[in-house]
Amino acid sequence: MNTLGYYFRFTNFGESHGPAMGGVVDGVPAGLPLDIEAVQAMLNRRRPGSGAGNSTRRETDKIEILSGIFDGRTTGTPIAFTIANSDARSEDYDLMRDAIRPGHADATYMLKYGIRDHRGGGRASARTTAATVAAGAMAMQFIATAGISVKAAVESIGGFSDEQEIEDALAHARAEGDTLGGVVRCTIKGVPAGLGEPIFGKLQARLALAMMSLNAVKGFEYGEGFAAAGKKGSESLDHPVALDSALHTEQNHAGGLLGGISTGEDITMRIAFKPIATMMRPIPTLRTDGTPCTLEPRGRHDVCAVRRAVPVVEALASLVMADALLAARLSRM
Numbered sequence: 054m055n056t057l058g059y060y061f062r063f064t065n066f067g068e069s070h071g072p073a074m075g076g077v078v079d080g081v082p083a084g085l086p087l088d089i090e091a092v093q094a095m096l097n098r099r100r101p102g103s104g105a106g107n108s109t110r111r112e113t114d115k116i117e118i119l120s121g122i123f124d125g126r127t128t129g130t131p132i133a134f135t136i137a138n139s140d141a142r143s144e145d146y147d148l149m150r151d152a153i154r155p156g157h158a159d160a161t162y163m164l165k166y167g168i169r170d171h172r173g174g175g176r177a178s179a180r181t182t183a184a185t186v187a188a189g190a191m192a193m194q195f196i197a198t199a200g201i202s203v204k205a206a207v208e209s210i211g212g213f214s215d216e217q218e219i220e221d222a223l224a225h226a227r228a229e230g231d232t233l234g235g236v237v238r239c240t241i242k243g244v245p246a247g248l249g250e251p252i253f254g255k256l257q258a259r260l261a262l263a264m265m266s267l268n269a270v271k272g273f274e275y276g277e278g279f280a281a282a283g284k285k286g287s288e289s290l291d292h293p294v295a296l297d298s299a300l301h302t303e304q305n306h307a308g309g310l311l312g313g314i315s316t317g318e319d320i321t322m323r324i325a326f327k328p329i330a331t332m333m334r335p336i337p338t339l340r341t342d343g344t345p346c347t348l349e350p351r352g353r354h355d356v357c358a359v360r361r362a363v364p365v366v367e368a369l370a371s372l373v374m375a376d377a378l379l380a381a382r383l384s385r386m
Contacts, residue, residue, distance in 0.1 A: 084126055089116065096190070100112060118134050136183050136184060207359055207363060271326065274322065275310060291306050
């Protein structure tokens with residue numbers, strides 16, 4: 054399950070400390086002008102090495118296109134690309150070769166495959182999202198031709214929404230060797246009515262699948278989400294005010310989706326991220342043979358990855374919308 058999408062398909066490959074991350078994007082219509090500088094700019098937003106609470110790993114995240122683009126336009130063939138890992142320090146993880154990190158996928162990968170890459174989490178690392186962002190930036194340019202735009206932002210970190218309180222919380226967490234989680238909100242505008250499929254292809258289900266595939270995500274909601282569970286029907290009902298090429302309502306409690314199909318109004322969603330499991334403090338755990346030990350984490354780690362997750366959320370949403378857009382066009386042929 055390294056591929057997302059049916060018609061606009063993205064396959065992700067690579068490990069945190071391997072030679073490179075990369076991907077293949079297939080299904081992109083031919084003739085699309087593709088701005089690689091815009092793709093690089095989106096990668097730069099996700100890149101480690103700067104900002105309060107971020108890992109000090111220094112990666113240029115320079116994308117190299119291998120196929121699928123000629124004279125600045127897509128050819129209709131698979132777009133393959135790589136992003137080199139140039140600042141991996143595998144020796145920082147030597148102590149973790151025989152110890153499982155609490156809250157990470159170390160134990161489950163070992164139990165599933167009988168082998169694991171202990172260097173930065175290997176395939177389970179959030180480093181894989183570099184390739185996702187590159188592919189999503191391409192999808193974003195495709196959906197823009199249909200007037201669709203995706204914008205995400207940090208709603209809160211550590212329970213705080215005020216910027217100065219967030220900065221103070223990050224500094225305090227770093228000083229204590231601790232970490233913080235947070236919430237990202239995302240809005241998709243310009244969505245035509247009719248995207249999404251009945252039952253198992255509902256658009257919110259596809260968006261949830263994409264968001265829940267992202268490292269450290271613990272919750273997804275669209276529209277009113279969990280808040281709707283505490284309301285009366287009269288408080289949560291959307292009242293139609295106009296019906297043309299879209300269904301227009303007074304409040305958009307539904308978040309732009311009814312029956313799993315877009316109404317034509319904005320799609321709204323929120324994604325919750327847990328605190329990063331690696332903390333710079335001694336952590337009781339188990340060795341791979343089941344005996345107890347204390348892990349003394351080393352390496353370069355984020356105190357909070359929520360800000361860096363914003364372009365990843367945008368990328369995943371764009372990939373889902375690109376796939377839904379192509380599906381809708383094919384269903385009307």
